[in-house]
Amino acid sequence: MSLDRLPTPAPVVDLDVLERNLARMALRAQQAGLALRPHAKTHKTLQIARLQLAEGAIGLTVAKTAEAEVYAGAGFEDLFVAYPVVGVGKPERLLAVARRAKLAVGVDSVEGARALGVPFAAAGMRLRVRIEIDCGQRRTGVRPEDAASLAREVSALPGLELEGVFTHGGHAYEATSDAERGARAGEEAALVATAAAAIREVGLACPVVSLGSTPTLEGLGDAMGGAGVTEARPGNYVFHDATQVALGSCTLEDCALSVLATVVSVPAPDRAVLDAGSKALAADGRRPTPDGHGIVVGTRSRVARLSEEHGVVAVAPGDAFHVGQRVRVVPNHACVVSNLHDVLYAVRRGEVEEGWPVAARGRVE
Ligand SMILES: Cc1ncc(COP(=O)(O)O)c(C=O)c1O
Structure with a gap:
């Protein structure tokens, strides 16, 4: 089908750009000596996950137990839930996943870790766990200096096997220059490696040292090598978005996901209105500095x-829109856009080649 016939609003993936992004990150990881375990949160599809494995990824990262269930159910064999999983029924569900796939899960507390181990111990199994390190985002994760004591306590718990450490340089999303982004990438690598070294000093094995965000890896991948880091977990790089463009992680031409929309009203020369509002584009602001809700391509x-x-376009001087015109909008945050749609349309040179169900969308548990 021609793209011209696709009903709007519709999320569209440019296959040429997607393939370029996949290949480029795979090469970057390889050159930096890092195993690649992409975060599937950005696309939430089985098809793009398979392309990532075909490009050499060793497995997938997910955020939620329910996402792990989707991917394990579809035959993916190596999964890491990069989230401190805590909550009723979750350890049992993870046990079911671990019977089908090699599974690791994040922990940042003894209480959380202890609960995870219970059903595994009862089943005579051990769940691989990775301690989350806070490298500056101030979200979840322990400080690097607290990693060894938590590692000791976790290692002593039944039903668990300490596999390593992980961190996410999410604070790079606030960087307002390449230098700042580079500094945050350096912190991410140094602090997770420091935590791993401290764990080894108390006599525990720490084979996996995992990090990753798109802004800290894009263009900076080589800086990661040699620092004792073993694995990278970028997610957003498959699509990129207006935030990555603003951060300098990519150019607009590297953005593979856009939302195809129709101009439904031009009520004033300086205003055009699209049929894509927050239900199609998501309401996330652009980072590191706000600038509306998406770039109108071209x-x-x-x-x-x-x-x-409704998506209200502020018409820039020199631009003109007419009712019925179809436009593509590069959103601020691609990961939340895929979560809003049932299907992503894979497009090459104006033809829709496939519709990819967003199999892991809405898996909030
Ligand atoms: C724990 C964790 N790891 C990896 C990623 C991937 O980061 P990015 O989407 O910037 O590539 C994320 C993204 O939110 C994350 O939360």
């Missing part, structure tokens, strides 16, 4: 305001 205009079903 123009200088931005989606300036959103309501649920």
Whole structure:
């Protein structure tokens, strides 16, 4: 089917760009001497995950137990849940996943780790766990200096096997220059490697040292090598988005995901309205600095305001829109856009080649 016939709003993946992004990150990881375990949160599809494995990824990262269930159910054999899984029923569900796939799970507390181990111990199995290190994002994770004591306690618990450490340089999303982004990439690598070294000093094995975010890996991959890091977990790089463009992690031409939309109203010369609102584009602001809700491809205009079903474009001088015109919008945050749609349309040179169900969308548990 021609792209011209696709009903809007619709999320569209440019296959040429996607394939280039996949190959480039695979090469970057290889050159940096890192195993690649991409975070599937960005696409949530089985098809792109398979392309990532075909490009040499050793397995997948997911955030949620329910996402691990989707991928294990589809035959993916090596999964890491990069999240401190805590909650009723979750350890038992992870045990079911671990019977089908090689599984590791993040921990950042003794209480959480202890609960995870219970059903595994009862089943005579051990769950691989990785201690989360906070390298500056101030979200989850222990400080590097607290890693060894938590590692000791976790290693003593039944039903668990300490596999390593992981961190996410999410604070790079606030970097306002390449130098700052580079500094945060350096912190990410140094602090997770320091934590691993401290764990080894108390006599425990720590074979996996995992990090990753798109802004810290894009263009900076070589800096990771040699620092004692073993694995990279970028997610957003498959699609990129307006935030990555603003951060300098990529150019607009590297953005593989856009939302195809139709101009439904041009009520004033400086205003055009699209049929893509927050339900299609997501309401996330651009980082590191706010600038509307998406780039209208081929123009200088931005989606300036959103309501649920309306995307209000502030028409830049020199741009003109007409009712019925179809435009593509590069969103601020690709990962949340895929979560809003049932299907991603894979497009090459104006033809829709396939519709990829977003198999792991909405898996909030
Ligand atoms: C724990 C963790 N690891 C890896 C990633 C991938 O980061 P990015 O999407 O910046 O590539 C994320 C993204 O949110 C994450 O939370």
